[in-house]
Amino acid sequence: MPRKPALPSDSLIPGSPRRRTALKTGGTLLLSVVAPALVPLPAGAAQIMAVRVWPADEYTRVTLENDSVLKATHFMVADPPRMVVDIEGLALNETLKSLVAKVESNDPYIKHVRVGQNRPNVVRLVFDLKETVRPQVFTAPPVAGYRNRLIFDLYPLHPVDPLTTMIAQEKWSQAEVAAATPLPPAQPGTPTVGQVAPAPVAKLEADAARAGTTPAQPLPTTPTLPSPTLQAQVQAQAQAQAKALPGGSKVTRMITIALDPGHGGEDPGATGATGAHEKDIVLEIAKRLKGKLESLPNMRVMLTRDADFFVPLGQRVEKARKVQADLFVSIHADAFIQPSARGSSVFVLSEKGASSSAARWLATDQNKADLIGGVNFGSHDKELASVLFDLSTTAQISDSLKLGKAVLSEIGGINRLHKGSVEQAGFAVLKAPDIPSILVETAFISNPEEEARLRDDAYQNQLADAITKGIKRYFAYNPPLAKSRTA
Template identity: 55%
Template structure:
């Protein structure tokens, strides 16, 4: 180029502000997608075994995407999780499987592809898996959940009956309540009675389900007033099993309230429920044996609607949900008993507590899409006035006994819209045993002696309720 030739003119590209903002937004969007797809960090892994179902949870800082395949023989669930690198947290899953887990035999993890981790859950029996995600709530970040339900479930009512039959066989002194023939003839059809009779007739060592054939009495012993039955002639049967459903609050992913010393509500209330169960199973009312049914008997989560459904499935005569309260002020103290309200809460505190307890499903984590429509609608149905009146009577009996040794938060039964109390045909109460947020009451709840006092008081409250309000007549011959 000659010196005389004009010099070329170069103009620098200067993007305007709008272009810069658009480019920045696109970069952030791509970075966000890259984080979800390839930058996930596993924060915790948990395994919750139970007879009802076993749960595996992966908690991460971003949502996880998973594709699952159920393999029938041998039964196992294979899951590919995108955006993960195999790390120590994931490897911990292998050691978290307990030998007594009724559903999971083992868990294997491996890097299936550069950014895909494969999780294989070996099953002990055929299962119906549910895989779903949960958004951040309470102390949890994003959760990927695997619920493994057994394909063949155990009927809880049958289990109660079998338990009763074993006791009747091994303890011939168990009192038997005999319903007069006239009452049996007019009693309404009871599906539970049919089921009990079926199991009684098939059990090899079960007591007789009907009295022996009548034989003419010798003339010299004939009398208008029959004498007492002898041990040889008395049939071993009961016409009425009184079933009390005990509902230990929270469990599994949902710890409930946590005390200043780190005491979990879910653990305390389960222990109290187990103590009360043992007392109920050894008791009888007017000759009718009692049986307790726990909505959960281990550390796992049960949705609120399922707790109610379980109690109705065993045709429970009472439903008692057991909790340990918490409040923002550590000075709050005292036990409380609540019944359902059709007209709103009886106090601001009762409304606040009901709202808090009704959020348990969010913390515990339920697969909303799998919820049975009947369970959902049941939670919306208002209970009958008769049920609420009976619940208030039960609550008063319990509160009187607990108040004999413990401080009460309120001297009367309170009412609020607790979802777990909405069984329309079962008297239902929620017992707040104490404020676990209060240091002194937390110490009480940790004490085995205090837990025993609570169980004894509730047992006596149940007994006093039934003395004044006998259970409805049913022909349940076993």
């Protein structure tokens, strides 16, 4: 923790003599209103270029974008809870003052913020809090159009847990909660948890060959729902698995799907010609998809983010593992330097390099999300990152390819495909070692025609329908195995 500085006569701290004097005279304005006239500022002082606030249940982020690297110290004050930040070498300007109005009444953690010139060459921020928080204060270097950033992440003392959230939404039975344990890394060469051997996919490919198509294209002759024969096989398999459990206990088998709307918060993703941000469009599509999937029997969905805030790549994967997801679907809207590029794509992880130069370029671009979004690498869990990024398995990639083919075949029915097969590259967000994972590029937001479609409610519904049908098709040919949970 930074060393707590001595408190000078400070009108920004409740109870200080100067604040009492100001109140006695009836003044209610903050010192920030008059400080510039009272305190001469040195030439060449840093300037705040922009201020942003990103409130969310998981944490609230405050960002100060500035023209140079800032040095800040902070300390906490209790009863009532406050966080005090002193920033050196900073000129108090109108942009910084506007931070006061940026804090909304529904912010989970910040009640309001006060800004003032604490002493020559030092600006003080006081965050009046709704509860005690666990702050992280760090800087981010210039990247992707951003200047230097000073970032304040205010986390609750008890972090929001995705499993707890799903329990609160009554999507897990108490028996499942009691039986839930972290998933161990999958062993190379074995099917991943919740998946069966890959035999049914051969039938899918054979059906496609007889129809004169490929699995990555629409398959009108292949039913979306399983045939009665296949349904009987799935039911028989489930019954056999139930008998195999100790004591013949009853199996509770809900399918859990993690949906990952890309980007968010400080990371807008790609931006279309009319100003549409990828982060907003993919969140809307994910919410529509969530509703459609949860309307199916025995299906529940976890969103890695449900609002406009940034989630680091590793945390997206870890959230899916915490709820023991059966599938992970990351949703994006592609962009390219040429506006003529168009079409939908589906990507899975690759162990041996990208399947094309375009796939490699896209993966490299998407993997910059942590730099653009702003991650406190000083507190980054390197051990967790090693587990997530080094233990990907052949079985996970094999299952992911099956899922990708099923989803791409359905998307091909509503939009042109950028490439008629599932592509592979080293996407960091797909590196859960034990969950079949795909990344869906819904369309090119950099293409004006496709941007207009992506902004259309009807088309977003079509995309959600297509991905839902693809997931149903995947489970029709790859029914989930029973997990070690009892009800």
